[in-house]
Amino acid sequence: MTAIRVPAPLTLSRNGLVRTTLRLTGAELRLLLREPMVAVGLIGFPLATVLVLAGVFGQAPDPEFGGAAPSDHYLAGYVGVVLAALGLITIPVHLATHRELGVLRRFRSSGLSAGVLVATELALGVVLGTVAVAVVLLAGTAIYGLRMPADPVGVVGWYVAGLVCFTAIGVAIGSLVPSGRSANALGNLVFVPMFLLGGGGPPRAVMTSAMQSLSDVLPLSHLIGGIRLSWLGMTDDPHSLWWPLAVAAVAVAVAVLTARRRAD
Amino acid sequence: MAHDSTITERPPGQTAGSMPGPIIKVDGLRKRYGAVQVLHGVSFTIGRGELFGLLGTNGAGKTTTVEILQGLRTADAGAVRVLGLDPAVSGDRLRRRIGAQLQDAALPDRMRVGEALRLFASFHPSPRPLDELAEEWHLGTLWRRPFGALSGGERQRLSVALALVGRPSLVFLDELTQNLDPMGRRRTWDVVRRVRDGGTTVVLVTHDVEEAERLCDHIVVMDKGRVVADGTPESIVRSLGGITTVSFTDADLDVAPLRHLPGVSRVDRHGIEVRVAGTGPLLAHVGAHLVAMDRPPLDLRANLPSLEDRFVALTEEGNAS
Numbered sequence: 396m397t398a399i400r401v402p403a404p405l406t407l408s409r410n411g412l413v414r415t416t417l418r419l420t421g422a423e424l425r426l427l428l429r430e431p432m433v434a435v436g437l438i439g440f441p442l443a444t445v446l447v448l449a450g451v452f453g454q455a456p457d458p459e460f461g462g463a464a465p466s467d468h469y470l471a472g473y474v475g476v477v478l479a480a481l482g483l484i485t486i487p488v489h490l491a492t493h494r495e496l497g498v499l500r501r502f503r504s505s506g507l508s509a510g511v512l513v514a515t516e517l518a519l520g521v522v523l524g525t526v527a528v529a530v531v532l533l534a535g536t537a538i539y540g541l542r543m544p545a546d547p548v549g550v551v552g553w554y555v556a557g558l559v560c561f562t563a564i565g566v567a568i569g570s571l572v573p574s575g576r577s578a579n580a581l582g583n584l585v586f587v588p589m590f591l592l593g594g595g596g597p598p599r600a601v602m603t604s605a606m607q608s609l610s611d612v613l614p615l616s617h618l619i620g621g622i623r624l625s626w627l628g629m630t631d632d633p634h635s636l637w638w639p640l641a642v643a644a645v646a647v648a649v650a651v652l653t654a655r656r657r658a659d
Numbered sequence: 660m661a662h663d664s665t666i667t668e669r670p671p672g673q674t675a676g677s678m679p680g681p682i683i684k685v686d687g688l689r690k691r692y693g694a695v696q697v698l699h700g701v702s703f704t705i706g707r708g709e710l711f712g713l714l715g716t717n718g719a720g721k722t723t724t725v726e727i728l729q730g731l732r733t734a735d736a737g738a739v740r741v742l743g744l745d746p747a748v749s750g751d752r753l754r755r756r757i758g759a760q761l762q763d764a765a766l767p768d769r770m771r772v773g774e775a776l777r778l779f780a781s782f783h784p785s786p787r788p789l790d791e792l793a794e795e796w797h798l799g800t801l802w803r804r805p806f807g808a809l810s811g812g813e814r815q816r817l818s819v820a821l822a823l824v825g826r827p828s829l830v831f832l833d834e835l836t837q838n839l840d841p842m843g844r845r846r847t848w849d850v851v852r853r854v855r856d857g858g859t860t861v862v863l864v865t866h867d868v869e870e871a872e873r874l875c876d877h878i879v880v881m882d883k884g885r886v887v888a889d890g891t892p893e894s895i896v897r898s899l900g901g902i903t904t905v906s907f908t909d910a911d912l913d914v915a916p917l918r919h920l921p922g923v924s925r926v927d928r929h930g931i932e933v934r935v936a937g938t939g940p941l942l943a944h945v946g947a948h949l950v951a952m953d954r955p956p957l958d959l960r961a962n963l964p965s966l967e968d969r970f971v972a973l974t975e976e977g978n979a980s
Contacts (some may be wrong), residue, residue: 500731603760
């Protein structure tokens with residue numbers, strides 16, 4: 396066998412931890428490329444749903460949608476739906492399956508800290524989320540057209556907040572549940588109502604007051620509301636930036652504490 | 660022997676290794692899972708350079724003990740020092756200095772053997788050359804094969820290679836030869852001896868008495884969360900009392916005179932088979948007696964006490980109490 400090259404060694408420095416995280420993230424991404432059904436699962440549902448809804452409600456401005464074109468309303472809002480699917484289903488299933496199979500245990504026994512493993516999942520979320528959002532927006536724009544964002548910086552800001560929020564939620568759920576199947580069941584249980592009430596389903600104007608009250612506490616509602624406000628210049632949805640960020644902070648704390656306690 | 664008694668053949672602190680001073684010191688370890696107390700005050704010391712065996716039946720508390728030693732679980736009570744560190748406090752730091760092949764640990768199914776070795780090598784400042792490691796553990800031909808397609812034995816070999824890639828001064832091997840065929844087992848034993856000869860302290864967790872007896876120079880036997888024996892394999896066997904059994908077949912022999920031979924403690928007849936138990940040069944005395952009686956048997960043989968006999972005796976004592 397020819398000589399085998401080993402990457403530069405890691406140290407305990409901050410740079411070393413960052414390099415470890417990037418190497419693990421790279422390894423995980425290579426594995427996901429060999430398992431394309433993960434990407435199909437992440438992108439397929441939001442893409443199919445948004446294309447159907449945008450097609451059904453059309454491209455003419457509609458007062459039920461705050462005066463925006465329904466296609467624009469849904470396409471912009473589905474940035475949030477993709478991130479929610481990532482955080483509530485894809486990441487928890489990935490993490491919990493790793494634990495169930497003993498992969499996390501293998502990594503921990505080699506001295507990788509809980510922080511590195513959590514950071515790797517966060518980095519994985521950033522890459523997957525960005526790719527999935529890009530695919531949904533490009534496909535939607537190609538079919539229905541999508542107007543340019545009114546406030547591109549605001550859109551990016553909300554997108555980053557949403558990515559952090561839902562990736563953190565995903566890592567927290569993945570840290571808590573015992574298996575990939577339970578992560579999938581719990582993820583769907585949380586995702587579907589959040590998707591319907593949080594801006595991915597009917598517009599807020601047609602919801603009952605009870606539904607609207609529930610919608611007001613969902614991080615997805617605020618994320619979609621913020622993106623729609625920045626993109627379309629208008630929204631009926633709640634849009635407090637602190638809400639997804641506060642949820643993210645709690646989720647990260649839960650994930651790190653759980654990972655340290657479980658040590659597997 | 661009472662169930663919680665311990666055979667300690669070496670004075671506390673004295674080790675069997677070539678270098679002085681313990682690399683692991685465990686004192687009064689206790690652990691409970693819910694209502695089940697799995698460790699009842701486990702104490703032992705492992706010297707530097709030892710090939711140490713933690714031997715016990717399934718459920719004896721071996722894996723819980725080594726998980727606590729690696730900082731993968733916390734103890735309810737007791738003190739542990741590994742490489743001078745407390746695993747509960749400095750777990751990540753400790754695990755970077757040790758190697759571990761664990762039960763129930765795996766890799767992602769689609770990760771290839773070569774990728775895994777490269778990735779884990781990158782965690783260490785001075786990893787073993789991967790081609791050398793691959794040759795040692797016969798992984799070269801599996802280099803591009805995904806983990807999910809490996810057999811049990813191949814996974815085991817990869818797992819051990821990953822444990823050794825960082826040149827650890829201490830390595831934990833949990834049920835090392837579990838999925839290996841007899842040839843693979845013996846090859847693995849040779850490599851483990853070489854690892855020890857290279858200066859690495861090896862902690863071998865096993866329920867395989869033969870493996871412990873052949874490989875280890877220091878053994879702790881655990882039963883139901885307690886240490887029931889601690890010493891070299893020879894000293895543990897000696898603690899059985901040095902009972903030897905001599906057996907032969909003779910359908911008509913009067914066995915009563917055998918009871919008066921030197922060292923004989925018991926004579927039993929099972930059909931045509933006669934068994935004489937006792938201490939000292941029993942085979943010579945019985946053989947001489949049978950020749951004198953003009954009844955030399957063709958199948959006279961001695962069964963010397965083994966570690967397995969002692970292990971069974973110790974664990975049966977535990978079950979009886």
